[in-house]
Amino acid sequence: MLDIKIVRDHQEDIQKALNRRNGQWSIEQLIEVDKKCREIQGEWEALRRRSNEISEQFKTGKVPKDQMDVFRAESKELKKKLEEIEPQLKNLEEERNTLLLSIPNPPDPSVPDGEDENGNQVVKEWGTIRDIKDPKHHYELGAELGLLDFERGVKLAESRFTVLMNMGAKIERALMNFMLDLHGAKGYIEVFPPILVNRQCMIGTGQLPKFEGDFYKVEEEELYLVPTAEVPVTNLYRDEVIEETKLPVYHCAYTPNFRREAGAAGKDTRGYIRQHQFNKVELVKFSLPENSEEEHEKMTCDAEAILEALELPYRRVLLCAGDMGFSARKCYDLEVWFPAQGKYREISSCSNFGDFQARRTNLKYSPTEGGKPKFMHTLNGSGLAIGRTLAAILENYQQADGSVKIPDVLISYLGGATFLRKAEPAKASV
């Protein structure tokens, strides 16, 4: 959320920054509503003031007996006027608030111009792409090896749901543990949050009110299935003031994630890349404003460390202003190599939100120097999307004989197994 005071004082700068984003974002209406709102607020307060004065007269016994009715009448009159103004004021305040919540974070100056993914900049490449003859797609390998059952996923739910079987289920679980362990060793404190969150959480991190249709909602309770662990974990300390000395705070969390993928019709319909339900380990940081840039770089490296440990070739991409998500001020995507597709695909997104989310969640720290609490900065990044990691492993580690080698770091998580092969008939699912 933008700071309305900053918007008032730096209209041009804010508008310029927003213009770099994709879509039409104007603060014009906001400025207008804000102006009206303050006008009405002034009127309202003046009436209240007079009303308070009258009460004060009564309180101190200054009202002559024969004047009481006159004062009472005036007070009633004031109340009438207040009742006329109040709905206006409320509407304007609400409108202003909705507008504030609906405007995205202005991009950081270090974010390059660009309208879409074509404007993104590759800033790093890592790993050696393996030479694989006629590589199979992960969904072919997954089906052949009895790891991924797409048909039955559809039967149980609908399209974009998949059943993991046998070693597929085990690898998914192994990856979860491996990632959490690695991050835990770096000081990320593990969290296992609720998977259903209330509306305020969704507003806090920026999913709502702008993208209402993108999420699964439990109507009866007005709860939402989390689209990412970012939502509950960032909201952990909502409405709290943390001592400066306790910052930065690092958290990692595994959760399943649920997304309706409303705008993705026809995209990635095959395979395990784009699901309505997927697993992910998320990194979340709470930082002092002056350190958030550095923390962003470090956090991105922490996500990369997973790919490096798994020896999966990847590249880091600095997103351009037009391609960034709503709440981000600056964002790196990590993209992993998919041999069968012959291209890199997103597997992690690491963002610095500045104080954008902290404003929405009222998330402050108290400076050691003293003084009033200030908004902190929040960051998060996937570390990593587990389903896509599994898919990348299948494709990158496939062997000529149709088997898949298991990455070294996962062997100990899989009871010493070193290869994925077609299950023996007795053990295979039917």
Next chain:
RNA sequence: GGAGAGGUGGCUGAGUGGUCGAAAGCGGCUUCCUGCUAAGAAGUUGUGCGGUCAAAAGCUGCACCGAGGGUUCGAAUCCCUCCCUCUCCGCCA
């Protein structure tokens, strides 16, 4: 699901119509004192929004005692609705 209790400032906890933005204690901050990370004394200490100001400070106005309505000249206090928390019983992984 049934029964009961309760939601007040960073915390504990008073307060049943005006003297309450709110006692007291704790904590925090400032100063003083004490020959030393103890003890004591005094003072101070909520948040948000608006106005004034180049800005900050200051000054000033309004609001806030779970949320929303109502009664009243006036509500933390009375009435109504809702939300949440806790305890007991039931049920349950």
